[in-house]
Amino acid sequence: MIKLVAIDMDGTLLNSKKELLEETKQYFRDFHKKGTETLLVLCTGRPESGIRPYLKDLGYLEENHYIISQNGANIYESQTGKRVMDAFVDSKAIQKWIELGKTHGISVMGAGVGYYYSFDEDPTEWMEFDVKIVSGKLKRITIEDSLSTNFYKLLLLGDEEQLNEFETFIPQEWRDEFYVVRSQKYLVEVLTKGVNKAFGLEQLAKELNIQPSEIAAIGDAANDIEMLEYAGLAIAMGNASEEVKAVSDIVTDTNENNGVIKAIDQLIQ
Known part of the structure; x- marks a missing residue:
């Protein structure tokens, strides 16, 4: 049954x-x-x-x-x-993902308890798009503050072509270290391995x-x-x-x- x-x-x-x-x-x-x-x-x-x-x-x-x-x-x-x-994902361990995203022009957010957090000075269109879909609240966060903040996952956002290219730059050892999934055409999510x-x-x-x-x-x-x-x-x-x-x-x-x-x-x- x-x-x-x-x-x-x-x-x-x-x-x-x-x-x-x-x-x-x-x-x-x-x-x-x-x-x-x-x-x-x-x-x-x-x-x-x-x-x-x-x-x-x-x-x-x-x-x-x-x-x-x-x-x-x-x-x-x-x-x-x-x-x-x-x-929660390890806040220190995800810092390299934030840097990789920024290097390749990808929007990066952290999904926390009650809020989404932007690592950019100003929210990008992709951040606002995703946050609107889920009726979320978006806050700016500094790298320093992010180290002591609980995140369920990291979200990397961009158009389909951007993310297709970005995924080729993700080292295999990072994929082995985290759970990485392309959940939408415009979204890659990073969680703790096994979560x-x-x-x-x-x-x-x-x-x-x-x-x-x-x-x-x-x-x-x-x-x-x-x-x-x-x-x-x-x-x-x-x-x-x-x-x-x-x-x-x-x-x-x-x-x-x-x-x-x-x-x-x-x-x-």
Whole structure:
């Protein structure tokens, strides 16, 4: 029996306009009201600020639900906002990433508790673009202050061509030292080695005494792959990348056509 379904947000639960379909809202609210034993857990790269606007429509505020955020580096409770688990990246170790980004004209931000932090004098268009998507708050931070600040991850932003070129300059030993993922065309994320959506999901599963074989995961992008490989049942969205489909057991419909709720219906029949 599937006891937990881990669900990505962007490109999965949300459509291309970053909206919830009306059928999705109703389905989730009804699902929670039924008191079904299976848990629906949001598992996203977004921070808490970027998840909050959707919670009421999904019925996650009427009682407490666990949410995995920051690409697996944080778990918190939907109703209380209480942080259950944090996995911060080493603030000193990421300094070389900041320098590499600046050298190649890449925008660099740190994702902290409650804030995004800019290492540039002025926010760039890419910073403002990403922060707006997740309803975040952006602060300027000095390198000196960053050494004593907790960051879940580092974000390196630029247009697709810029980042394609930038990735060729990342030393392999850095990739071995950190978890590095191209989560969006415009975004490379850097977290502590081993910290990803699978890590967050595993921490929660242990807390709830749920086995991987009792977990299904639904996703569409590169930062979902570890989560899909960890879960007993891996479900790719119809709009997922080919690399995601390759590691999945099932391919459901797209994020424009209720792919998530169609997949959940299949699981709990």
